[in-house]
Amino acid sequence: xxxxxxxxxxxxxxxxxxxxxxxxxxxxxxxxxxxxxxxxxxxxxxxxxxxxxxxxxxxxxxxxxxxxxxxxxxxxxxxxxxxxxxxxxxxxxxxxxxxxxxxxxxxxxxxxxxxxxxxxxxxxxxxxxxxxxxxxxxxxxxxxxxxxxxxxxxxxxxxxxxxxxxxxxxxxxxxxxxxxxxxxxxxxxxxxxxxxxxxxxxxxxxxxxxxxxxxxxxxxxxxxxxxxxxxxxxxxxxxxxxxxxxxxxxxxxxxxxxxxxxxxxxxxxxxxxxxxxxxxxxxxxxxxxxxxxxxxxxxxxxxxxxxxxxxxxxxxxxxxxxxxxxxxxxxxxxxxxxxxxxxxxxxxxxxxxxxxxxxxxxxxxxxxxxxxxxxxxxxxxxxxxxxxxxxxxxxxxxxxxxxxxxxxxxxxxxxxxxxxxxxxxxxxxxxxxxxxxxxxxxxxxxxxxxxxxxxxxxxxxxxxxxxxxxxxxxxxxxxxxxxxxxxxxxxxxxxxxxxxxxxxxxxxxxxxxxxxxxxxxxxxxxxxxxxxxxxxxxxxxxxxxxxxxxxxxxxxxxxxxxxxxxxxxxxxxxxxxxxxxxx
Numbered sequence: 001x002x003x004x005x006x007x008x009x010x011x012x013x014x015x016x017x018x019x020x021x022x023x024x025x026x027x028x029x030x031x032x033x034x035x036x037x038x039x040x041x042x043x044x045x046x047x048x049x050x051x052x053x054x055x056x057x058x059x060x061x062x063x064x065x066x067x068x069x070x071x072x073x074x075x076x077x078x079x080x081x082x083x084x085x086x087x088x089x090x091x092x093x094x095x096x097x098x099x100x101x102x103x104x105x106x107x108x109x110x111x112x113x114x115x116x117x118x119x120x121x122x123x124x125x126x127x128x129x130x131x132x133x134x135x136x137x138x139x140x141x142x143x144x145x146x147x148x149x150x151x152x153x154x155x156x157x158x159x160x161x162x163x164x165x166x167x168x169x170x171x172x173x174x175x176x177x178x179x180x181x182x183x184x185x186x187x188x189x190x191x192x193x194x195x196x197x198x199x200x201x202x203x204x205x206x207x208x209x210x211x212x213x214x215x216x217x218x219x220x221x222x223x224x225x226x227x228x229x230x231x232x233x234x235x236x237x238x239x240x241x242x243x244x245x246x247x248x249x250x251x252x253x254x255x256x257x258x259x260x261x262x263x264x265x266x267x268x269x270x271x272x273x274x275x276x277x278x279x280x281x282x283x284x285x286x287x288x289x290x291x292x293x294x295x296x297x298x299x300x301x302x303x304x305x306x307x308x309x310x311x312x313x314x315x316x317x318x319x320x321x322x323x324x325x326x327x328x329x330x331x332x333x334x335x336x337x338x339x340x341x342x343x344x345x346x347x348x349x350x351x352x353x354x355x356x357x358x359x360x361x362x363x364x365x366x367x368x369x370x371x372x373x374x375x376x377x378x379x380x381x382x383x384x385x386x387x388x389x390x391x392x393x394x395x396x397x398x399x400x401x402x403x404x405x406x407x408x409x410x411x412x413x414x415x416x417x418x419x420x421x422x423x424x425x426x427x428x429x430x431x432x433x434x435x436x437x438x439x440x441x442x443x444x445x446x447x448x449x450x451x452x453x454x455x456x457x458x459x460x461x462x463x464x465x466x467x468x469x470x471x472x473x474x475x476x477x478x479x480x481x482x483x484x485x486x487x488x489x490x491x492x493x494x495x496x497x498x499x500x501x502x503x504x505x506x507x508x509x510x511x512x513x514x515x516x517x518x519x520x521x522x523x524x525x526x527x528x529x530x531x532x533x534x535x536x537x538x539x540x541x542x543x544x545x546x547x548x549x550x551x552x553x554x555x556x557x558x559x560x561x562x563x564x565x566x567x568x569x570x571x572x573x574x575x576x577x578x579x580x581x582x583x
Contacts, residue, residue, distance in 0.1 A: 004489030006161030347374025427495030438471030
């Protein structure tokens with residue numbers, strides 16, 4: 001059911017770099033992100049749009065930027081492939097949480113008090129649209145123009161994966177366990193007093209150190225001589241504790257400590273965890289971000305490229321404008337559309353319900369709806385989002401719930417949509433060699449997909465549990481076609497390392513020598529010739545592990561010949577050679 005999800009039971013560490021296996025997909029791994037930065041693109045995806053208005057009630061500005069999760073594609077990735085030549089590596093999909101700013105206390109800004117949800121995210125890119133009041137606008141403008149010292153931000157996110165499956169059962173009282181954790185692990189009660197925020201690492205370490213002293217009935221007993229197994233047990237326990245009483249937690253913006261919240265338990269009870277069951281859980285991670293340096297460098301030469309100023313027209317008497325800010329799903333094609341309907345209820349000024357619908361489009365991130373003012377006070381409005389897709393010759397729709405908004409504006413995030421989307425992207429470097437073609441399947445609905453350097457993204461609604469995409473790479477400079485060996489089941493970016501043929505390769509060569517021949521020398525050469533390798537086979541040493549590096553998945557083989565003989569055709573995989581040379 002969760003094929004292709006990260007598997008928390010299969011984590012490999014090479015030096016400081018972590019790789020996590022894919023559940024039910026052998027030889028497939030994800031690479032953990034190392035850092036976060038503003039997306040490196042031209043033009044820079046960063047802007048401050050300032051709206052001048054005579055009305056103090058108007059939105060003053062909005063800050064828009066796209067961040068990029070950065071992955072190590074160098075030494076550790078090459079070393080991993082050397083140790084695991086048949087494995088594929090994909091970047092780890094992250095569930096974007098919220099962003100907070102580490103605003104110095106001397107600045108007057110409401111940025112310090114709030115965290116902001118992403119308006120869209122894929123496997124590698126996360127988009128934010130942040131609405132600012134007058135004071136925060138002035139602070140951000142001065143920061144971009146380098147008139148004041150810049151400050152950092154922090155992104156909290158989660159990895160969703162399959163918890164370890166272990167042959168243990170745990171029985172406990174959640175209230176007693178929570179009381180012990182609260183008394184012994186540093187934690188901070190939330191404002192409402194119903195939850196406690198813990199450092200994820202400190203909580204994991206405490207469980208590991210004191211697991212035998214906690215009020216838990218564990219069956220069978222934990223082994224005393226398997227530290228790695230006990231640590232995995234504690235991680236599986238914490239996964240299920242989070243599922244039972246956990247919630248996301250935004251940590252301090254000046255810290256890179258990942259946090260989770262656990263709910264306080266007022267009444268005694270009984271919980272049983274069977275660790276051998278397959279369950280999804282989430283684990284937190286966070287990154288510090290410098291959001292302003294790249295924009296400052298551009299603004300020194302061309303401030304208008306980053307800061308955009310407009311003057312809002314005055315509204316007619318009795319009118320009300322509501323702005324909706326959004327990010328359009330990347331690569332959504334013409335078979336799918338997204339729209340939103342806003343409504344104002346009957347009021348004491350305008351005696352009729354008002355409804356208006358607007359379509360979200362790729363070329364903008366703001367919709368403005370004009371209504372007659374319905375009340376002497378600023379009244380709430382209601383909205384409903386619809387996703388429409390073409391299927392079986394008809395347009396079919398998925399409606400979200402009717403939601404209420406008490407603000408003067410609305411910022412949509414991915415949870416606002418009535419369904420989830422799968423976004424598949426093409427790695428920029430891989431796009432120089434190939435295009436991706438394939439077929440997207442979701443609950444019987446099928447759509448052709450194609451990714452190119454000019455159109456590197458595609459997004460489709462997830463209509464049911466059985467959702468995946470079969471894809472293949474087509475060579476730009478030839479007619480080579482390479483099938484991705486496993487279906488895509490999660491939002492991802494497809495690159496060269498997504499294919500097992502890329503990077504370090506190894507083949508076992510066995511040579512059968514006739515009687516009377518003491519030995520034979522063979523030469524091996526990769527399909528993309530870098531250098532050749534020679535090896536002499538004898539009756540005693542008749543096997544050889546030939547290793548080579550593939551730089552293009554469309555030229556992934558090797559050839560061989562005996563000294564003085566002819567080259568073979570290009571081959572892949574293990575080879576058995578019957579040598580028939582002269583005695």
